[in-house]
Amino acid sequence: MLSKSKIFFKGIVAVLPHMLSVIPFGIITGAIGVELGFDPILVYATSLIIFGGASQIIFMQLLSGGASSLVAITSVGVINSRHLLYGAVLSEYLEKLSFIKKLFISYFIVDQGFAESNKYIKQNKNLSNPHYYVLGTGITLWFCWQLSTISGIILGSFIPDELGLKFAIPLTFLAIIVNDLRKLDHVFVMLVSGFASLILFNAPFKSYIILSPIVALIAAFIMLRFKK
Amino acid sequence: MTWLSIIISGIVTYFSRMAMVALIDREMLGTKVKEVLNYVPAAVFPAIIFPGIFFNDFGSFVEITDPKIYGAIVALVVGFYSRSVIATIVSGLLSYWFIIFFLLR
Numbered sequence: 001m002l003s004k005s006k007i008f009f010k011g012i013v014a015v016l017p018h019m020l021s022v023i024p025f026g027i028i029t030g031a032i033g034v035e036l037g038f039d040p041i042l043v044y045a046t047s048l049i050i051f052g053g054a055s056q057i058i059f060m061q062l063l064s065g066g067a068s069s070l071v072a073i074t075s076v077g078v079i080n081s082r083h084l085l086y087g088a089v090l091s092e093y094l095e096k097l098s099f100i101k102k103l104f105i106s107y108f109i110v111d112q113g114f115a116e117s118n119k120y121i122k123q124n125k126n127l128s129n130p131h132y133y134v135l136g137t138g139i140t141l142w143f144c145w146q147l148s149t150i151s152g153i154i155l156g157s158f159i160p161d162e163l164g165l166k167f168a169i170p171l172t173f174l175a176i177i178v179n180d181l182r183k184l185d186h187v188f189v190m191l192v193s194g195f196a197s198l199i200l201f202n203a204p205f206k207s208y209i210i211l212s213p214i215v216a217l218i219a220a221f222i223m224l225r226f227k228k
Numbered sequence: 229m230t231w232l233s234i235i236i237s238g239i240v241t242y243f244s245r246m247a248m249v250a251l252i253d254r255e256m257l258g259t260k261v262k263e264v265l266n267y268v269p270a271a272v273f274p275a276i277i278f279p280g281i282f283f284n285d286f287g288s289f290v291e292i293t294d295p296k297i298y299g300a301i302v303a304l305v306v307g308f309y310s311r312s313v314i315a316t317i318v319s320g321l322l323s324y325w326f327i328i329f330f331l332l333r
Binding site for chain 2: 017018020021038042045046049050051052055059063069072073076077080081082083084085086087088089090091092094095099102103105106107109111115118162163164165166167168169170171172173174175176177178179180181182185186187189190191192193194195196197198201202208209212213214216217220221224
């Protein structure tokens with residue numbers, strides 16, 4: 001039986017490799033905000049209040065480009081709506097928690113943390129305190145995100161552009177799903193999502209981020225019907 | 229005005245994280261929905277991966293010779309056999325850097 005702190009620690013360790021992409025991305029996010037002319041305090045506030053890399057960048061780019069607040073807020077909402085899907089999956093593991101604990105833990109639901117938690121908890125079904133794993137991943141990502149955006153704000157983009165470190169972002173997510181390539185049904189859903197995202201990429205408000213998963217989940221639903 | 233936008237965006241984002249965890253009763257989800265939810269990682273992450281590889285900064289398709297495509301293929305193969313997150317990311321980045329710093333110079 002694993003103690004709470006051991007489970008928490010396992011969560012921390014699970015997301016450490018993802019820092020290879022999270023930290024550069026955080027630095028870039030902080031630096032872009034300052035470059036776009038926003039007050040440093042304001043740039044940092046997006047990390048604390050919104051806490052979502054892609055949506056913070058889009059938000060600042062839109063506002064500095066003269067878009068209305070409504071457009072910026074809508075884009076943030078659309079990009080982050082994928083969390084609804086993470087929440088739906090995680091709710092199974094967080095069911096027994098009190099309402100207050102659920103409200104607290106929700107703030108720390110992040111892409112990589114969700115993916116690693118989901119993987120681990122699925123493999124260890126009779127874990128008594130799975131939420132400590134979710135917290136371990138989420139709080140680690142939160143700290144690294146805060147620190148890396150702050151360093152980007154203070155030091156500017158000290159990572160040379162030529163390194164093309166933005167490429168680490170698709171690689172992180174590739175690392176998350178690469179193991180599922182062993183299951184044909186998952187490969188099918190991935191291909192539907194991937195091709196949908198290429199077709200829908202120029203849809204308004206970056207909505208390809210939520211539209212492609214919806215298309216892929218509908219495909220999964222249909223696939224499950226045929227399987228039976 | 230900007231502050232207000234940040235706060236509203238923050239509330240919207242927090243709501244997206246919290247809604248399904250705290251407000252929805254799992255009994256409300258049918259068994260079919262729960263089965264489909266198994267595919268959430270497979271449905272969400274390719275929508276971040278594919279554009280990150282196949283589009284450039286200006287939103288148009290990259291050439292078939294783009295180094296990102298080959299870096300991704302290396303990462304895919306290494307990740308598939310090693311099952312290691314760190315090996316996947318590092319092999320992808322190293323092969324990408326090898327192409328842009330040595331082969332394309």
